[in-house]
Amino acid sequence: MNTFEVTYHLDADAAAAPDLAESVLLEQTVETPASVARRVPFVRTQMMGSIRELLPADESGYRVKLSLSSVTASIEPAQFLNVLFGNVSLHASVRLVDFELPDAVRALFTGPRFGVNGWREATGVADRPLMASALKPVGLSLQATIDLCRTLAEGRVDIIKDDHYLSDHSFCPFEQRVRGCLDAVEEVAARTGHRTVYVPNLSGPPDTVRRQAAFAQEAGAPAVLVAPMLLGLPFFQELVTTELSVPVLAHPSFAGSTRIAPATLFGKLFRLFGADAVIFANYGGRFSYSQAVCGAIADQLRAPWRDLAPALPVPAGGMQVGRAVELVEFFGRDVMLLIGGSLLEAGDDLRDRTRALTERVARAAITLNHL
């Protein structure tokens, strides 16, 4: 029997849960009345799946484990999502909690091609958290954007990413920005010995993104930024496996369904589809994830999982400079700290404030190493 286990949370009481579980099972397998599906032997034995477990959830409601057909799920990446959370995503009372990865589905994906090690090689930072910042706000001129990039590099951040609103604007065109920022970090490296990885943002329909990817890689960009949910996960995976030869940093824009558990969406799906590092909304910032959820995302990204490379967690979203040490202590060494707006508040002191921050993180990491 070619099945794999998928877990859903049901907002239902003891009386309603069994029926809802049954209807989720039908929806994610044959989407046909059971009496119809059972008529065909192949459908009955290979496609209908089963309810493996239905138990009260810790919080409230019920948790159901279903065996679903990996015959359908392993055809291609979009069908995998379709089986995982296609139609039931429309059920207001159903959330995707977790899934098991069968061999046939595993074979569709490369997962992270570079993962944690790729970021360590690209930055030359072996054993401490990576410090990242962002070029923003959108609206800065080309020259102001390049100047900001240079200043942050002089401040010795490891990674500088485009803001996700940076696109191919007339006031800051994609190609000139990519070339200018790559030149700026190279010039700073030659002068100071500190290497900074500039990460341009790729955004648009497939043809546009492919052109941007080709240009960025040709120009020497050592990594790229992509928002998988904005672009579509199947295209994201195709881009990763057929176009990109550098690590990819995944942005969470448009991912906002609380109906997929964050650790599963960001920690498993983004990793499976090929992200080498994943930005997520950190606890205590502008968004509402709890510390436990953020820990679970980070754990899931780095945990051994079949033969997939680990990916780097990137807590972000309104992070304050003063929290860097706390975050290093919480997330440990294999993390990229992304601090943008709070650094930029330094104004003319940006370079020095950035440098002070990177040194503080390095010291915190040394303490970690001695624990």
Next chain:
Amino acid sequence: MNTFEVTYHLDADAAAAPDLAESVLLEQTVETPASVARRVPFVRTQMMGSIRELLPADESGYRVKLSLSSVTASIEPAQFLNVLFGNVSLHASVRLVDFELPDAVRALFTGPRFGVNGWREATGVADRPLMASALKPVGLSLQATIDLCRTLAEGRVDIIKDDHYLSDHSFCPFEQRVRGCLDAVEEVAARTGHRTVYVPNLSGPPDTVRRQAAFAQEAGAPAVLVAPMLLGLPFFQELVTTELSVPVLAHPSFAGSTRIAPATLFGKLFRLFGADAVIFANYGGRFSYSQAVCGAIADQLRAPWRDLAPALPVPAGGMQVGRAVELVEFFGRDVMLLIGGSLLEAGDDLRDRTRALTERVARAAITLNHL
């Protein structure tokens, strides 16, 4: 000032709503502390937007109208989504309610290329609701699938769509299915005079979908089925504008965020991105939308909206044969009724039951015409 109005619902009380509104505004414009963004004149005047209105919502919480930058939103379709509901989609207390379509964004899209008229031309049905059914469950052999298609055509449905789980399975390969089903409906038309439009499902990463689209159109498919959220809206739009010369029926799989109002997601965004007909979970079926929400989706799809063609609403999801007349009365003439599993329960009587249904719908439409 290049701005457009976007409306969000905030789960917040009177004390918290103003701050939350302010933070949504920053998130969807400059994603930088306001003090930083204000330093640059172009950013301050062109990019920061403003709060236009903040009022208690009818239900609970608050409704905020923001002016957001169309400079960023009009760059390309992915950035439009990014500005509309990128990062704030991650805020558990924020929902996208509605948006206004500025000229610069309108210019990015074709909207429905065929719309309601395209379906009427393809089916030859001028003035009554269209009746659609589906080939399912997945797991039927190639021959059984083609036989089912023929029987439904003999039952005189107007449209037969692939189930969204039908992909390129070894037991029912895409190309053979498309050819076989097209031949079957053509043979029935020659014999009975009733024309049925067969709609194959396209699914996968962009390269796969493009190959399938080319094959299907070459083989003579008069329309195609695509799930825009599964494939990614920007790719969907590129597919529609660069590859498809036939109407597209949009499937709602993976669209399950209650955080975008259904009438806005299915009625406006799917239409704007180019769907000619949009399947949605109908009231009283397997899903939880109310009758009012379904009416709003249908109204939005067909309402005059700038110069965009109207698209055809397709209520679906566990629809019962017995409800066909009620639905015609509710949705009116410009609708495609999609009834799958409930028809299939007829077993050996499928052809006759289908024909009885299509005749009942036709009669209900005549009654409508006389009202």
